[in-house]
Amino acid sequence: MTHAVEELSPRIENLLRTLAPRVLGVLARRCGDFAAAEDAVQEALLAAAGHWPREGVPDNPHGWLIQTAHRRWTDHVRGEAARRRREETATLLEPPPDTAPVPDEDDTLTLVFLCCHPVLAPASAIALTLRAVGGLTTAEIAAAFLVPEATMAQRISRAKQRVKASGASFRLPPPQDRAELLRSVRHVLYLLFNEGYATSSGPALHRVDLSEEAIRLARLLRRAVPGDAETAGLLALMLLTDARRTARTAPDGRLVPLAEQDRTQWDRQRIAEGSALLAGAIARRAVGEYQLQAAIAALHDEAPTAQATDWPQILALYVLLEQMTGNPVVTLNRAVATAMVHGPSEGLSVLESAEAALKGHHHVDAVRAHLLELSGEREAAAALYTAAAAHATSLPERDHLTKKAAELRSGNR
Amino acid sequence: MPRYLLAVTFADGDGVPPMTEWTPEEVQAHLDYYGVLNDELIASGELVDTTILTGPDLAVIVTGDGQTAPVRTDGPFAEVKEWIAGFQIVDVESEERAIEIAGKVSAVPGPGGVPTRQPIHVRRVMDQAPGDAAEMDSYVRTGA
Numbered sequence A: 001m002t003h004a005v006e007e008l009s010p011r012i013e014n015l016l017r018t019l020a021p022r023v024l025g026v027l028a029r030r031c032g033d034f035a036a037a038e039d040a041v042q043e044a045l046l047a048a049a050g051h052w053p054r055e056g057v058p059d060n061p062h063g064w065l066i067q068t069a070h071r072r073w074t075d076h077v078r079g080e081a082a083r084r085r086r087e088e089t090a091t092l093l094e095p096p097p098d099t100a101p102v103p104d105e106d107d108t109l110t111l112v113f114l115c116c117h118p119v120l121a122p123a124s125a126i127a128l129t130l131r132a133v134g135g136l137t138t139a140e141i142a143a144a145f146l147v148p149e150a151t152m153a154q155r156i157s158r159a160k161q162r163v164k165a166s167g168a169s170f171r172l173p174p175p176q177d178r179a180e181l182l183r184s185v186r187h188v189l190y191l192l193f194n195e196g197y198a199t200s201s202g203p204a205l206h207r208v209d210l211s212e213e214a215i216r217l218a219r220l221l222r223r224a225v226p227g228d229a230e231t232a233g234l235l236a237l238m239l240l241t242d243a244r245r246t247a248r249t250a251p252d253g254r255l256v257p258l259a260e261q262d263r264t265q266w267d268r269q270r271i272a273e274g275s276a277l278l279a280g281a282i283a284r285r286a287v288g289e290y291q292l293q294a295a296i297a298a299l300h301d302e303a304p305t306a307q308a309t310d311w312p313q314i315l316a317l318y319v320l321l322e323q324m325t326g327n328p329v330v331t332l333n334r335a336v337a338t339a340m341v342h343g344p345s346e347g348l349s350v351l352e353s354a355e356a357a358l359k360g361h362h363h364v365d366a367v368r369a370h371l372l373e374l375s376g377e378r379e380a381a382a383a384l385y386t387a388a389a390a391h392a393t394s395l396p397e398r399d400h401l402t403k404k405a406a407e408l409r410s411g412n413r
Numbered sequence B: 001m002p003r004y005l006l007a008v009t010f011a012d013g014d015g016v017p018p019m020t021e022w023t024p025e026e027v028q029a030h031l032d033y034y035g036v037l038n039d040e041l042i043a044s045g046e047l048v049d050t051t052i053l054t055g056p057d058l059a060v061i062v063t064g065d066g067q068t069a070p071v072r073t074d075g076p077f078a079e080v081k082e083w084i085a086g087f088q089i090v091d092v093e094s095e096e097r098a099i100e101i102a103g104k105v106s107a108v109p110g111p112g113g114v115p116t117r118q119p120i121h122v123r124r125v126m127d128q129a130p131g132d133a134a135e136m137d138s139y140v141r142t143g144a
Helices: A002-006 A010-031 A034-055 A061-084 A087-093 A104-115 A122-132 A138-144 A149-165 A175-199 A210-224 A229-242 A268-282 A289-302 A311-325 A328-342 A344-353 A364-374 A378-391 A395-410 B024-043 B095-106
Strands: B003-009 B047-052 B061-063 B071-073 B084-091 B120-124
Touching: A010 A034, A010 A061, A010 A104, A010 A122, A034 A061, A034 A122, A034 A149, A104 A122, A104 A149, A104 A175, A104 A210, A122 A138, A122 A149, A122 A175, A138 A149, A149 B024, A175 A210, A175 A229, A210 A229, A229 A268, A229 A289, A268 A289, A289 A311, A311 A328, A328 A344, A328 A364, A344 A364, A364 A378, A364 A395, A378 A395, B003 B095, B024 B047, B024 B084, B024 B095, B084 B095, B095 B120
Parallel strands: none
Antiparallel strands: B003 B084, B003 B120, B047 B084, B061 B071
């Protein structure tokens, strides 16, 4: 079945994936059972992927999918009913009256709230969101995360059981609960975007681009909550970061440091779109961490050369971000920005003053090594780069740190 | 999510006689335990791979200088008990969870159904790239 999906024309693929959350919205409201409706829609999508390329796209693809999914759902209920031999279940088979039409935006929002429900671990929320909102198949999601399809199928099905057990239903939550739920949705999309980085250099044949998926879903979310500044900030952050993607990796897969990237390769369209979004978000005067991160990314993107980077502004933003989040990674970044503005010894004293909070964080050695290198203490820097490489959990990072140490030891740069 | 390799060696658990002295039922119970555990890990959405290796009897050591034909020898080998017998790769939320699973692997039953407490090596698998976009852009890796 997955083969049919892989060979789909982009036109059909786009159509199916745009329709997926809308069809699921209608069906979940009709059936009152999100988990079963989601399975039925997945089956309908697979059926469409099999039939449409051969028989042509039906005149009303939306209706076709709803009808097919509803039939699958009915079959499922009938099977259950037969198993349990319970007469009363048969009433479920009556075609339910069509409920009043609900705007697609509301359905999208209801869906993402369920898929990114706070009871779910992020990995489960990501998988469920990709399938139910993103319209991807289990096989595609499994391939993207490099796990077997059976494992991913179980992850998704458990996620749905958990959501069900939490008592959440396919209904838009009351307005007072939405801010908290939105926060959880944004976090899931942010992690999904990062996951795109983590898997972007693996064996990539037929793999879904997860960063691109995150951007697509963030766009959907923004359309559903156009007035939310942090959601716009998140989308801006993704676009402004992703704009540098091509320049960030050398042909041999090596990471290219920001300062050495070929800035003509940066995606100007993405930068323009991200900057405009960010400007609109900031005008709403509800500053949040994603807007601040986006603003930092924008300052890097707007610098014509690495030397022209506006480090004083970046430093000011990191100070704000640190106050807002208390995240040690932000402190590390502030130390580096401090070094760029006030010199490496000032940067090192930031690290010293934050030692307790940074204790055990595996990037401290790398940052300290970098700042020592800037102060000309090559031997101490080389030793710390080596120590940092021993703690690295990612391959490109380990390679980069090992090479830095070797360069310093051999005396050439 | 981080991935961990959980490797079991040919080392016997504490005070457990070698498998050649077990009854067929005990051997079967031992193997069934792994089957059930792996099914559990599929059901929890965490199992990536499970592999059993052939024993040292079938192993060779190869060396090469890149020019002449590779040289194949039958040793020298580390002690048999240090050999990896098989491994699982799990994709889990945290190291704590990986250790919890390793504890279950180690508790595989031996004679009399008593847990063998075989030592399990827990190794984190390297990620392909730094996993965080914000960190990615920090000067740590992208600067200098």
